[in-house]
Amino acid sequence: MFDLLAQTGLNALYAASYISLVAVGLVLIFGVMGVVNFAHGELFMAGAYVVVALYAGGGAPFLLAVAAGLGFVGLLGLLMEFALFRPLRDNPLGGLVASIGFLMILQATAVMGFGVRMEHIPPVTQEVIAFSEKVRLPMSRLYVIVAAVVLLGALWYFLKRTRFGWALRASAQDAEAAALQGISIGQTARIAMFIGAGLAGVAGALTAPLVSVNPHMGHSVIVTAFIVIIVGGVGSLEGAVVASVAYAFVHTLVTTFWDGVIADIVGLSLMLVVLIVKPTGLFGTADRA
Amino acid sequence: MFLELDNVAVSYGKVSAVRGISMRVDEGRIVAIVGANGAGKSTTLRAISGIAPVKSGEIRFAGDRIDRMPAHRIVGRGIAHVPEGRRIFPDLTVAENLRTGAFLRRDKPAVEADLEAVYARFPRLRERRGQLAKTMSGGEQQMLAIGRALMAKPKLLLMDEPSMGLAPIIVEEIARIIEEISRDGVTVLLVEQNAELALDLADYAYVLEVGSVALEGPADELHDNDHVRAAYLGI
Numbered sequence: 001m002f003d004l005l006a007q008t009g010l011n012a013l014y015a016a017s018y019i020s021l022v023a024v025g026l027v028l029i030f031g032v033m034g035v036v037n038f039a040h041g042e043l044f045m046a047g048a049y050v051v052v053a054l055y056a057g058g059g060a061p062f063l064l065a066v067a068a069g070l071g072f073v074g075l076l077g078l079l080m081e082f083a084l085f086r087p088l089r090d091n092p093l094g095g096l097v098a099s100i101g102f103l104m105i106l107q108a109t110a111v112m113g114f115g116v117r118m119e120h121i122p123p124v125t126q127e128v129i130a131f132s133e134k135v136r137l138p139m140s141r142l143y144v145i146v147a148a149v150v151l152l153g154a155l156w157y158f159l160k161r162t163r164f165g166w167a168l169r170a171s172a173q174d175a176e177a178a179a180l181q182g183i184s185i186g187q188t189a190r191i192a193m194f195i196g197a198g199l200a201g202v203a204g205a206l207t208a209p210l211v212s213v214n215p216h217m218g219h220s221v222i223v224t225a226f227i228v229i230i231v232g233g234v235g236s237l238e239g240a241v242v243a244s245v246a247y248a249f250v251h252t253l254v255t256t257f258w259d260g261v262i263a264d265i266v267g268l269s270l271m272l273v274v275l276i277v278k279p280t281g282l283f284g285t286a287d288r289a
Numbered sequence: 290m291f292l293e294l295d296n297v298a299v300s301y302g303k304v305s306a307v308r309g310i311s312m313r314v315d316e317g318r319i320v321a322i323v324g325a326n327g328a329g330k331s332t333t334l335r336a337i338s339g340i341a342p343v344k345s346g347e348i349r350f351a352g353d354r355i356d357r358m359p360a361h362r363i364v365g366r367g368i369a370h371v372p373e374g375r376r377i378f379p380d381l382t383v384a385e386n387l388r389t390g391a392f393l394r395r396d397k398p399a400v401e402a403d404l405e406a407v408y409a410r411f412p413r414l415r416e417r418r419g420q421l422a423k424t425m426s427g428g429e430q431q432m433l434a435i436g437r438a439l440m441a442k443p444k445l446l447l448m449d450e451p452s453m454g455l456a457p458i459i460v461e462e463i464a465r466i467i468e469e470i471s472r473d474g475v476t477v478l479l480v481e482q483n484a485e486l487a488l489d490l491a492d493y494a495y496v497l498e499v500g501s502v503a504l505e506g507p508a509d510e511l512h513d514n515d516h517v518r519a520a521y522l523g524i
């Protein structure tokens with residue numbers, strides 16, 4: 001029993017890692033841009049396909065392909081800012097609809113480029129850390145956990161300790177007041193889109209060898225991310241991380257002891273319970289909802 | 290000429306908020322804008338600092354046209370704006386709020402010195418520097434908004450109803466602070482519904498009515514004007 005729990009904990013930690021990367025990016029974009037980015041799951045998918053193209057197809061080192069995934073999807077974020085969100089500034093609903101359009105473009109592009117088949121990606125490493133007979137952590141999962149901790153730590157440092165990080169938080173809280181401090185709204189929008197999209201891309205790239213990569217893989221990811229940011233409190237980065245961990249543990253636990261469909265139901269019910277008990281989410285405040 | 294508005298008009302969609310007003314603010318002075326709700330006082334300040342779009346007319350500051358500049362560039366020219374309702378960043382700490390005021394400044398030692406000066410002027414802010422701004426009282430938030438604007442090292446300070454919603458004793462303190470800031474060589478353009486306070490502090494004043502300048506003159510003259518006394522001083 002203890003072994004099973006420990007193993008479930010390790011699995012949950014892995015799930016929490018990539019979910020929080022996706023969710024934190026989604027929150028960042030929502031906070032600074034004021035739009036719900038429905039294409040976020042497809043940015044995750046795009047990151048995975050960068051690994052398909054460069055690592056599985058091109059023979060590049062895995063880490064290089066992951067870095068390229070971050071950079072390429074970050075650039076997709078800049079493209080979205082330029083082509084969709086900037087012309088639709090002051091129109092959050094328009095931004096949302098435009099992001100749905102972009103989601104379809106990304107899916108169609110993936111289908112045209114790679115087909116609808118599931119991609120086979122050779123494992124990065126077969127090594128496994130065995131804590132005991134039944135508690136085992138594959139190295140490839142450890143990589144994802146370590147990368148998430150490093151990236152989220154770097155993001156935290158950027159937001160709390162650097163001039164542009166302050167600027168980003170200030171414009172998320174009050175864009176007009178931020179402009180009055182000399183902060184360029186256009187610039188913070190670009191930084192937020194690059195980082196937010198890049199995090200989704202790197203999550204997709206990191207997990208590509210461990211999941212089934214196909215043009216529609218973004219769907220379940222964004223549903224999870226939405227649950228997580230609603231539970232965490234829309235607009236709260238800390239909330240997104242805490243809720244990712246909580247959701248991953250519950251979901252993994254239920255999947256292990258019952259099955260995945262029940263786990264999805266439990267996850268959604270959990271969201272409803274949080275919404276009833278505290279409508280602004282765990283870390284949300286009323287004025288920012 | 291320090292700040293000059295020449296026939297400036299601003300509309301929000303179809304609503305015309307400011308209809309061709311002209312003003313001048315001389316360096317070193319305190320100039321007040323008074324007027325009823327909806328007269329266009331805030332809109333005038335917002336036009337100067339670049340967050341309301343100027344439809345026609347010109348705004349010049351220290352010799353340059355600024356009415357087509359984005360807000361974040363105007364700050365760099367030396368205009369800081371303490372907006373209506375304070376608009377501090379609720380989830381930043383007091384110290385972080387103050388530092389965002391200095392966002393454009395690269396002269397680090399001078400920024401640190403100015404931070405010290407703000408803390409010296411507002412000891413409460415020093416006490417609470419690690420606290421989230423949203424947990425401060427109304428008066429403290431107003432101090433923070435003023436301190437944040439001072440961190441930009443402005444030549445011209447726009448203040449929109451700094452006395453709003455504050456207890457009389459705090460209003461007095463704000464008045465004293467405005468005088469101090471002015472004495473330090475910062476030009477002040479002050480919007481107030483509290484006409485008594487504004488005319489007391491100011492050298493010169495404008496009275497706005499439905500988007501136009503209805504009256505202007507030295508503050509003490511306006512203070513004795515019958516229309517102003519009846520309409521704004523309640524005497």
Ligand SMILES: Nc1ncnc2c1ncn2[C@@H]1O[C@H](COP(=O)(O)OP(=O)(O)OP(=O)(O)O)[C@@H](O)[C@H]1O
Nearest residue numbers: 301304306324325326327328329330331332333482
């Ligand atoms: N964002 C906006 N959208 C539409 N109309 C606006 C907006 N802001 C102001 N107005 C309108 O413009 C006019 C002038 O408003 P403004 O805020 O400048 O007045 P004010 O003199 O500052 O009033 P108060 O003393 O109440 O602050 C008002 O009729 C107001 O309704």
Ligand SMILES: [Mg+2]
Nearest residue numbers: 330331332373
């Ligand atoms: Mg006003």
